[in-house]
Amino acid sequence: MRRVITYGTFDLLHYGHIALLKRAKELGDYLIVALSTDEFNRVEKNKHCYFSYEQRKNLREAIRYVDLVIPEESWEQKVSDVHEYHIDTFVIGDDWEGKFDFLKDEGAEVVYLPRTPEISSTQIKQDIALDKRVRGE
Amino acid sequence: MEGKDSVKRYELGYTTGVFDMFHIGHLNILRRAREQCETLIVGVSTDELVREYKHKSPIIPFDERIEIVKAIRYADIVVPQTSMNKMEAWERFHFDALFHGSDWKGSDMYTRITEEFRKLNVDVVFLPHTQGVSSTMLADVLRKIEEG
Numbered sequence: 001m002r003r004v005i006t007y008g009t010f011d012l013l014h015y016g017h018i019a020l021l022k023r024a025k026e027l028g029d030y031l032i033v034a035l036s037t038d039e040f041n042r043v044e045k046n047k048h049c050y051f052s053y054e055q056r057k058n059l060r061e062a063i064r065y066v067d068l069v070i071p072e073e074s075w076e077q078k079v080s081d082v083h084e085y086h087i088d089t090f091v092i093g094d095d096w097e098g099k100f101d102f103l104k105d106e107g108a109e110v111v112y113l114p115r116t117p118e119i120s121s122t123q124i125k126q127d128i129a130l131d132k133r134v135r136g137e
Numbered sequence: 138m139e140g141k142d143s144v145k146r147y148e149l150g151y152t153t154g155v156f157d158m159f160h161i162g163h164l165n166i167l168r169r170a171r172e173q174c175e176t177l178i179v180g181v182s183t184d185e186l187v188r189e190y191k192h193k194s195p196i197i198p199f200d201e202r203i204e205i206v207k208a209i210r211y212a213d214i215v216v217p218q219t220s221m222n223k224m225e226a227w228e229r230f231h232f233d234a235l236f237h238g239s240d241w242k243g244s245d246m247y248t249r250i251t252e253e254f255r256k257l258n259v260d261v262v263f264l265p266h267t268q269g270v271s272s273t274m275l276a277d278v279l280r281k282i283e284e285g
Contacts, residue, residue: 012275013159015201018208050275055161062164064210 002028004089005081007072009036011049013059016115023113024091025065032085033060034072044075082106147234147260150174151226153218154238155182157195158275159205162267169264170236171211178230180218181206190221196276223250227259239263 006024010017010033025031035056041047049056053071060069070081081087082103090103094112103110152170156163171177181203187195195202199217207215218226223235235254241247242263251261 013205014197015204018205022208051161059159059161059164062168062210063208065208 001030002088003030003032003086004028004091005032005034005085005087006091007034007036007078008092009041009045009047009049010056010060011047011051018063020091020093020113020115021063021065027089027091027111030067031065032068032070032081032087033066034070034077034081035060036072040071040073078103079106082108145173145175147174147232148176149230149232150177150234150236151180151223151230151232152177152236153180153182153223153226155187155191155195155272156202156206157197157272159197159202160270160272160275162270164209164211165267166236166238166264167206167209167211170262171213173236173262174234176213177211177236178214178216178232179206179212180216180226182218186219186221196272221246224253227254227257232259234260234262236262236264238266240266 004024004027006020008017021031021033035053036045036047038049038053041049051059057069060066070085078090078100079102082090083106087108089109089111090100091111091113092100093115095115097112100110150170150173152166154163154166167177167179181199182195184194184199187193197205203215203217206212220226226232227235235250237247247261254261
């Protein structure tokens with residue numbers, strides 16, 4: 001069984017996340033999502049989430065491509081996760097291209113998947129701020 | 138919670154929605170509906186239909202909204218909803234339960250629908266809404282944060 005892992009905050013659920021998770025699952029048989037905890041977002045990523053870790057976890061667990069959700073609590077845990085969960089493939093969006101090549105030394109394949117163009121939580125938030133789509137333009 | 142082998146109350150369930158900015162409230166509706174039926178069909182309102190009865194466009198376009206619902210494990214079959222007429226949907230799918238969020242309970246439309254479906258032995262089941270979350274609220278919160 002090939003085990004795949006990916007990392008993220010996954011606050012607002014949008015099609016870009018679904019596309020990434022689907023392609024990640026296609027790289028193996030068992031997909032683990034490491035989800036940033038509220039503490040990790042606040043202290044390390046300086047990010048504010050609308051939804052709590054528990055709510056975000058419930059949503060990710062309901063996605064049919066996701067087999068397991070684990071907490072992401074530190075930048076360093078990727079190395080130990082690869083060993084602890086017997087990971088074959090580490091997957092992340094290509095905005096991180098080259099940043100996690102060191103995981104190859106731990107025996108994992110490292111794959112950078114192209115992000116779905118023009119879809120990101122940030123983009124959605126901006127659209128709403130501009131009220132573009134709401135006004136039907 | 139029902140166990141894996143428990144017999145479900147209904148064979149085929151049907152529920153619909155816009156599922157704009159898919160959130161935990163949407164998920165709870167789908168999960169609770171699926172807990173009561175063997176197979177759940179979910180109708181996702183098209184942008185045209187939403188414009189017709191809400192007089193505004195969803196924030197997320199139809200193609201993306203339906204893909205997200207398809208990715209949810211509780212949704213067995215996902216179809217576009219192009220009409221608010223639930224009887225048309227019944228003629229197509231012959232479901233034995235129609236699930237809906239309790240915000241519609243007591244509305245004229247649903248009182249009438251419940252009567253019509255009773256004659257066909259179809260139950261109309263209202264599911265509790267999750268407190269404190271809705272697409273409208275979410276859009277408002279995001280707007281305020283963006284505006285600072």
